[in-house]
Amino acid sequence: MMSYFYRIGKHELIDLFVSVIVLIIAFSILGKKSLPSVEVVLISAVGVGTGFLLHELAHKFIAQRYGYWAEYKASWTGLFFMIIMSFMGFIFAAPGAVMIRKDINVSPQMAHLDAAYANYIEKKEMREQLGIALSGPMTNILLLVIFLFMLYAGRMMMNPFLTDLAYFAFYINLILAAFNLIPIDPFDGGKIFRGSRLIWAIVALPTILLALIIILGISIL
Numbered sequence: 001m002m003s004y005f006y007r008i009g010k011h012e013l014i015d016l017f018v019s020v021i022v023l024i025i026a027f028s029i030l031g032k033k034s035l036p037s038v039e040v041v042l043i044s045a046v047g048v049g050t051g052f053l054l055h056e057l058a059h060k061f062i063a064q065r066y067g068y069w070a071e072y073k074a075s076w077t078g079l080f081f082m083i084i085m086s087f088m089g090f091i092f093a094a095p096g097a098v099m100i101r102k103d104i105n106v107s108p109q110m111a112h113l114d115a116a117y118a119n120y121i122e123k124k125e126m127r128e129q130l131g132i133a134l135s136g137p138m139t140n141i142l143l144l145v146i147f148l149f150m151l152y153a154g155r156m157m158m159n160p161f162l163t164d165l166a167y168f169a170f171y172i173n174l175i176l177a178a179f180n181l182i183p184i185d186p187f188d189g190g191k192i193f194r195g196s197r198l199i200w201a202i203v204a205l206p207t208i209l210l211a212l213i214i215i216l217g218i219s220i221l
Contacts, residue, residue: 007064015074016053019095022079023048026086026093043165047172050143052095055176058135059098066128068102100132130195133188134203140177141207144170171214178204178211 008016027044028036036044056072063070078094085091102125147170154162181204183193193200 008060009071012071012073015096016056016072019072019074019079020048020053022083023052023093023095026082026091030086030089030091039161039164043161043168046165047169050147050169051140051172051176052093054139054143055136055180056096056098058139059100059132062135063098063100063132066102066132068100068128068132070098070100072096072098126195129191130199133191133195134199136188137177137180137192137203137207140173140180141203144173144177147173174207174211174214178208181207 024041024044027048028041060070060072074096075094078096082091082093082095147166150166151163151170154160154164154166180187181189181192181200183189183200183204185191189200189204192203
């Protein structure tokens, strides 16, 4: 079976590459009045490379697995304003998104399907949309757990660089997961909430609560 990675087109690769580079630059220069150090750029690269890139690719590959057309499109306006905002000391990251579409050809034989089968198709598509929406935040949640272990490892080894890198990557993945789990459109949380309020509550509530605790500066790590 062809790897899902072969389904990334040339223009899509360019969009992903430019988006990642702009994000790394934006987070590296955030609020700074001088050129960032190599360490700062590396820390930003790891945080962005995992938090943003793997989140978007998770959406893409799960959608493709379900038979959808899925392609990442950069938002050039969003990327431009992100750089401008980073000089002002804050970032609202809207680099782009994965566009998803499923073409359904209805044959004459299918035109008179009974209500039961039509209902089955509708529920099937709802489950697929739920899986696609969940894949991004769940990728971030898995990564933040990994970086949490790296954070404690860095502290045990008294390695400041590893500690800073792991904390930043943990923070970025946590904020991305929590932000995307807000239960309104166009966030992933809106689609998850419509698909299953129980799943949304199990995944979103502890993630958003943890993010709020960290943002408020309450020390738990």
